[in-house]
Amino acid sequence: xxxxxxxxxxxxxxxxxxxxxxxxxxxxxxxxxxxxxxxxxxxxxxxxxxxxxxxxxxxxxxxxxxxxxxxxxxxxxxxxxxxxxxxxxxxxxxxxxxxxxxxxxxxxxxxxxxxx
Amino acid sequence: xxxxxxxxxxxxxxxxxxxxxxxxxxxxxxxxxxxxxxxxxxxxxxxxxxxxxxxxxxxxxxxxxxxxxxxxxxxxxxxxxxxxxxxxxxxxxxxxxxxxxxxxxxxxxxx
Numbered sequence: 280x281x282x283x284x285x286x287x288x289x290x291x292x293x294x295x296x297x298x299x300x301x302x303x304x305x306x307x308x309x310x311x312x313x314x315x316x317x318x319x320x321x322x323x324x325x326x327x328x329x330x331x332x333x334x335x336x337x338x339x340x341x342x343x344x345x346x347x348x349x350x351x352x353x354x355x356x357x358x359x360x361x362x363x364x365x366x367x368x369x370x371x372x373x374x375x376x377x378x379x380x381x382x383x384x385x386x387x388x389x390x391x392x393x394x395x
Numbered sequence: 396x397x398x399x400x401x402x403x404x405x406x407x408x409x410x411x412x413x414x415x416x417x418x419x420x421x422x423x424x425x426x427x428x429x430x431x432x433x434x435x436x437x438x439x440x441x442x443x444x445x446x447x448x449x450x451x452x453x454x455x456x457x458x459x460x461x462x463x464x465x466x467x468x469x470x471x472x473x474x475x476x477x478x479x480x481x482x483x484x485x486x487x488x489x490x491x492x493x494x495x496x497x498x499x500x501x502x503x504x505x506x
Contacts, residue, residue, distance in 0.1 A: 312494065321498040322439070322484060335493045366468045369438065371494075384494060386438040 280306055283372050283387035291393045297358040300390045304351050304372030310334075311353040312384065313345060316367040325368075328353050329375055357392075365394045397422040399487050401497025409505050414472045416500045418485035421466065425487040428461060428468045434500075435482045442483075443470070477502045 284303045292298050304311050313325040326339035328347035345355040351372070357364055368391075371384035408414050420428075426447040431439035445452045445459045445468065452459050456475075461468040468487075472479055480502050488494035488499045 314496075322496040324495065327493065382488060383429060383441055383444060385441070386431075388438050 283370060283385050285368075285370055285387040285390050287390060288388065289391050289393075290345055291395060292360050293395050294360055294362060296360050297356065298360060298392060299354055300354050300368055300370075300392075301357075302353045302370035302372075302387055304353070304370075305385055308372035308374050308385075310349055310375035311347055311351065312371045313353070313355050314369045314371065315339075316389070317350045317365075322369070325355065360394045362394050363382075365392060367391050397425075397487075397493070397495050399485060399495045399497040401485050401500055403500060404498065405501045405503070406431075407503040407505065408475050409456070410475060410477060412475055414475050414479070414502055414504075416470045416483055416485065416502075418468050418470075418497050419466055420468070420487040422487065422495070422497070423466070424489050427488045428459070429486050429488075429494075430459060430470050431484045431486065431496075432481045434483065439484060443477075472502075475502075477504050477506050480504045 286301045307336040310329045314322040316322050326345050327335040331347045342358045347353045367382045369386050369389045371386045373384045400419045402417050429444035430442050432442045434440040441460050443454050443457050446459050456473045458471045482499045484499050485497040486494050
């Protein structure tokens with residue numbers, strides 16, 4: 280099976296602009312989570328989608344939003360970009376079967392966003 | 396809110412020595428505990444995981460232990476090699492949902 284893919288891989292934007300990042304999960308995976316990774320800050324949870332519904336949300340401002348489509352692909356959007364939004368954005372997919380029998384998250388390569 | 400604390404933040408060992416990374420979680424509903432390794436410039440990769448109905452799991456040089464009562468779980472790497480150098484993340488989740496990651500441990504293995 281193909282792994283998790285993310286597009287674009289690199290992005291340069293200026294303050295005030297908005298950006299949309301895309302994530303295609305492993306075929307059959309129904310859950311997609313998004314994380315922000317900055318140097319020394321680990322993996323900060325943004326949100327999680329399951330069957331087109333946002334199940335959980337981290338502590339990020341409303342400028343960060345996302346959605347999931349019927350084919351489980353997900354997008355996240357950041358509006359009014361700030362310098363501090365520069366980071367590696369990772370998405371991860373999991374099978375998320377009932378009962379949690381297979382819970383492992385598989386990460387994509389990430390989108391490196393630079394805000395100038 | 397839910398939290399996962401990970402220690403130490405940096406660990407330096409001599410090649411061949413053992414390395415231990417410890418995590419503590421706060422959500423008693425957590426039942427799945429994966430460990431990820433992230434090499435420089437690469438995505439996090441699962442190296443081992445453990446579920447709440449198991450106390451210990453081993454895979455070659457890597458082992459994980461879980462103490463549900465104390466809400467502690469640990470990663471043990473024996474006979475460390477230079478290629479073990481990376482950042483390691485622990486995580487806790489409820490059946491794969493709502494996964495919370497620790498802050499990471501940067502492991503240096505000196506040859």
